[in-house]
Amino acid sequence: MNVVILQPSYIPWRGYFDQIRRADLFIFYDDVQYDKHGWRNRNQIKTAQGRQWLTIPVHSKGVTEGIPINQVKIDWSKPWAGNHLKALTFAYKKTPYFAAYAPWLDSVYNRREDLLADFTIWLTIEIAREIGISHTQFMRSSEIPNITGQKTDRLIQILRHAGAAHYISGPAAKDYIESEKFDAAGITLEFMEYNYPEYPQLHPPYDPYITILDLMFMTGSRALEYFPSALLKPPSFAKHPRGTAAGARESLPVSTEEK
Numbered sequence: 675m676n677v678v679i680l681q682p683s684y685i686p687w688r689g690y691f692d693q694i695r696r697a698d699l700f701i702f703y704d705d706v707q708y709d710k711h712g713w714r715n716r717n718q719i720k721t722a723q724g725r726q727w728l729t730i731p732v733h734s735k736g737v738t739e740g741i742p743i744n745q746v747k748i749d750w751s752k753p754w755a756g757n758h759l760k761a762l763t764f765a766y767k768k769t770p771y772f773a774a775y776a777p778w779l780d781s782v783y784n785r786r787e788d789l790l791a792d793f794t795i796w797l798t799i800e801i802a803r804e805i806g807i808s809h810t811q812f813m814r815s816s817e818i819p820n821i822t823g824q825k826t827d828r829l830i831q832i833l834r835h836a837g838a839a840h841y842i843s844g845p846a847a848k849d850y851i852e853s854e855k856f857d858a859a860g861i862t863l864e865f866m867e868y869n870y871p872e873y874p875q876l877h878p879p880y881d882p883y884i885t886i887l888d889l890m891f892m893t894g895s896r897a898l899e900y901f902p903s904a905l906l907k908p909p910s911f912a913k914h915p916r917g918t919a920a921g922a923r924e925s926l927p928v929s930t931e932e933k
Contacts, residue, residue: 677838679703679815679829681743682794683713684730685801685885689844689868692901694798695807696842701832702798704744704791705816710737714746715790717885721765722877725884728758732790744791744816755783762887769876771894778804801886805897826852830859842866873900 678697682704683690694700708714716729731749762779766772782800787793791814799812815821818835821828829851833841840862843851848865856863872880873893889897 675699675836675838676840676842677701677833677836678842679832680844681706681709681712681714682791682798683717684715684794684797685717685728685887686713686798687717687883688870688886688889688901689866690798691802691805691807691886692868692870693842693844693866694802694810695898695901697810699811699813699836699838701836702791702795702812702814704795704814705742707740708737708743708746714743714794718883719762719765720875720877720881720884720888725881726761726765728761728885730754730758730790730793742816744789744814746790747788748790748793750786755786759783766876766888766891769891772891774894775804775890801890805886805890806895807898825850826855830855830861833861834859840864869902871900 675698676696677699678693679701680690680693680703682702715732716727718725718727720726731752731754733747733749737746759779763772763776782797785793785796787796795812795814802810813836815832818832821831821835823831829841838861841856842864843866845865845867851863853863870882872882873889875881875888875892886897889900893900
């Protein structure tokens with residue numbers, strides 16, 4: 675079984691969903707310390723003026739004291755949901771598939787979760803299914819009992835509990851992960867390589883490091899064609915009918931990894 679363990683994030687970039695696509699089981703690492711200036715509650719969209727941050731406000735109590743991600747609360751005294759919806763609409767209303775996804779996007783920002791992780795985890799799974807990743811199963815690390823230790827030891831305990839044979843990690847972990855402990859546990863280790871084909875964007879220059887929503891609004895049901903080993907044919911930038919969000923998903927490409 676291929677397993678990925680990553681902290682939950684808000685509308686992550688394509689590389690995050692590539693790891694989801696490669697996993698049989700994706701574990702949201704939600705019971706580790708919240709990083710105040712990370713990606714847990716924010717991400718970037720692409721506008722005519724360049725990148726723009728979208729940030730979910732959270733209550734500061736406990737955040738500076740190292741509380742776990744799954745205890746961080748959204749600050750609903752600020753109208754962030756409406757502001758994010760307006761920003762996305764303004765930035766992407768002229769893209770080929772924004773109209774198809776607009777009803778779904780409205781439903782996303784009409785939710786009112788108390789906890790940040792509850793919202794971002796739900797939304798990440800929603801997006802994965804929207805772009806056609808249907809085989810991956812999900813769970814939270816906080817659901818696993820009696821996990822102790824730090825860093826690599828803790829990861830291996832989680833992987834053993836999940837029955838993992840193969841662990842897929844982000845490349846940044848090469849600097850600190852103890853690979854010999856994976857050898858001892860009988861779990862093979864792979865580091866991601868983020869090499870992705872370009873896709874059309876509204877505003878040059880091309881920027882690959884923004885939210886997955888940009889790819890969805892630009893390519894619709896063809897989003898997975900812009901993932902490694904899922905690029906079944908050269909991209910065609912011909913116009914496609916917008917239709918409805920459900921209709922846009924009818925012709926989802928099949929990943930070569932699933933054949």
